[in-house]
Amino acid sequence: MATGQTDKAGDVAEVSEKMAENIKKLEELSERLVKVLSNKRTVPGALQGPGGDLYMKAATAWMAEMMSNPSKLLEHQISYWGKSLTHYVEAQHKLARGDFSAPEDRSGDDRRFSDPMWAEHPFFNYLKQQYLFNAHAMTEAVDKLEGLDPADRKRLNYFSQQIVDMMSPTNFLGTNPEALSRAVETEGQSLVDGLENLVRDLEANDGELVVTLADKDAFEVGGNLATTPGKVVYRNRMFELIQYTPTTEQVHKTPLLIFPPWINKFYILDLKDKNSLVKWIVDQGYTLFVVSWVNPDESYADVSLGDYIEEGFLEAIAQVKEITGEPKINAVGYCIAGTTLSLTLSLLEKRGEKPINSATFFTTLTDFSDRGEVGVFLEDDFVDGIEREVERTGVLDSFYMSRTFSFLRSNDLIYQPAIRSYMMGQTPPAFDLLYWNGDGTNLPGKMAVEYLRGLCQDDKFATEGIEILGETLKIGEVKVPLMAIACETDHIANWKSSFRGIQKMGSRSKTFVLSESGHIAGIINPPSKKKYGHYVNGDWSGTPEDWQAAAEFHEGSWWGRWGEWLSKKSGKKIAARAPGDDGREILGDAPGTYVKGHKK
Structure with missing residues (x-):
């Protein structure tokens, strides 16, 4: 009896001690909550939701x-x-x-x-x-x-x-x-942990509620993400150029250059060995270069779309040609970088220059007549609000882009993670893709407005032409052999709009592939996963709906199909090229320094 009473007393004491600790913690968290909300960032009303009209x-x-x-x-x-x-x-x-x-x-x-x-x-x-x-x-x-x-x-x-x-x-x-x-x-512990998670997220985002999607302590870029061996072989204010170390004795003669989107960071293409498109390409026997864009601060306020073309695309192309000694290269553009690659190709056609042997477009919009789901954020009230914000700050903070894309999938990217974190008190999962999703970048103010006004709203590239670098660029002037991969459930780059844009390009050699899944999972779809299939159809004469109705479905990833297409555009095999073979100074190891720059 005495022993039982002692045990009960011990249990009561333990519960009381735990309760006292939690009460003290709640008081501390409440103070932090009041403090962070009192210093909450000012978000322009136009960027909070639609106007009253x-x-x-x-x-x-x-x-x-x-x-x-x-x-x-x-x-x-x-x-x-x-x-x-x-x-x-x-x-x-x-x-x-x-x-x-x-x-x-x-x-x-x-x-x-x-x-x-x-x-x-x-x-x-x-x-x-x-x-x-x-x-x-x-x-x-x-x-x-x-x-x-x-x-x-x-x-x-x-x-x-x-x-x-x-x-x-x-x-x-x-x-x-x-x-x-x-x-x-949990005797209420989950609620205490949930409040702590909530306060942490508010403090990390100046009082704005942005749910942490992945455990930030579980990953390190260059540690367990973006680990494919390579070297930084060139750097300017816009980008670092990474040349990857070959894994085969021979490589295709024509080098390959990938332009990832600068709305996010390039390592979506190189998360881990098992799902790395970068590693897969190197293992297929290519001399691979990837652009790693700078994460701009307010000093980049006046950087334009033309600057991205001139100091980014054209400069990277020139550097790859110089390093390899090849007169032509194959190029890949993903998302906004695919759009800008098409502008670059139009400009090169205008200038009579032909350094691009073939182009591949991943989830790329060039015809914005139907902007898909993201179009709800591209009306005048939102774009006017963005224009006022970048006039004030110089950049479009990554917060706004991240929030916009999250609200397009609010149940998956806002409410369900919030329930797990704030109500259940759970630690965010160690999920590499979600970690990348939260590692956003800013956009230069001038470039952001030019892109939203001239391309997204006015659709100038697909219609009367858009003025960039002293030339009127039109979609029909894209004439290189090309392959485009769109994704069936893409909520950012609607596949039907992507199809219409490719349809309007002037190339005589076009291949269109429609992958199952969305903007990221449809592209990062390694063959080993045997997960998402794809559709192909060589008939361009009808509507996107006609194309899909007559398309052949193939199980598995499109990577192999693209690899076969690319190999035919890449010349004979030669001895593998390693970074530094041309005698230039190596600036550092992959993944470089720009990719580690966080928003400012």
Whole structure:
């Protein structure tokens, strides 16, 4: 008895001590929370959401419809209230009979509601079902609203969906059974840990809520990321040029130069050995060069799109030619770098210069007539806000680009990570791709506005031409043999728009490949994974829909198909070239220094 009482006393003392520690920690975290929120960064209103004119248009359209066709609105309301009432009565009948099981769940699969409690517990099931009724009613009301032009309708659909996603019961502690269960299991420790995670993220982002997606202590660029051996062989204010060490005795004569996007960092192409496109290319027997862009600060405010072409693309091409002694090279452009590679090719055609033997475009937009999902952020109110912001700061901070792309996949990149981190108190996962996703870069102010106005909004390259470096550049002037890879579920570079752009190019030799999956996973798709397949079709005569309907589907990665195409454009085999063979000074080891520069 005495021993049992001693054990109980010890348990009580341990619980009391832990509670005291947590109370002290909560007080400290609360002080930090108040401090960081009081010094929160000022985000321009135009970059917080659409202007009031969009909601005014929606309200006007709704009022007009109510006056002209009231029966339509009444039918919608009756349907909604009918479903809600039926749901309520069903639940009440079961309770009245003493049946505490949930009604039959016909809502289908939704990853947000994967916890069994959503289907089995009557309270949580009721919340879930009613939320889904509300969500359907709201989206249906917007879908059927007449009197809006297509652009306004698309934006209204998008922003109303954001409200729907935000209001999910999974996003609130009191209505999330998984978070509540974990709080009980951990005796509240998960909530303390969650608050600590929240305060940490706010402090790291000047009071703005940006959820940490990956464990930042688990990775090091040049340590366990971007480890393919190579050397920095050239550097200017815009980029470092990396030449990779060969792994084969012989290589193709024509070198390959990759231009990654400067919206992010190049090591998405070289995360780890098992999924590294860089390593795979080197192992196929190519002399590979990759551009690593600088992460600009306010001193780059006046850097233009023309500067990226002249000091970036043209200079890198010239350096690769000089290092290898070859008159022509093969080039790859990814995302915005693919767009800029096409501008560069048009400029070279204008100048009568032909240093590019072939071009490959990864998820590249050159025709912006349909801007896809990202188009909701490309209307005047947002772009005006960006223009004012870069006039003030000199750069478009990586925060804005990261947040924009995250909201395009808000459930996956905002709400679910926030639930795990803040409600469940979990440490972010050690996931290399998500680590890269959070390692953003700034954009020079002038270049950002030129790109958004001249290309994204006005679509000048695909229409009347865009003025850059004293020339009017047009899409039809891209005449080199080319291959384009687009991704079926890409939410940034819509594959149909990519197809239309390639269709308008003047090349007589074009190959288009449509990979399964999205903007990143569809490209970083190593053959060893045997994961995502791809479509091919040589007929360019119809619409993107016609092309896909007649396309052949092939299991597995497109890398091998591209490799076969590229080898035919790369000449005979010669003795492998190593960095420094041309006698120039080696500036450092890959991945270089620019890639390690964080936002300023």
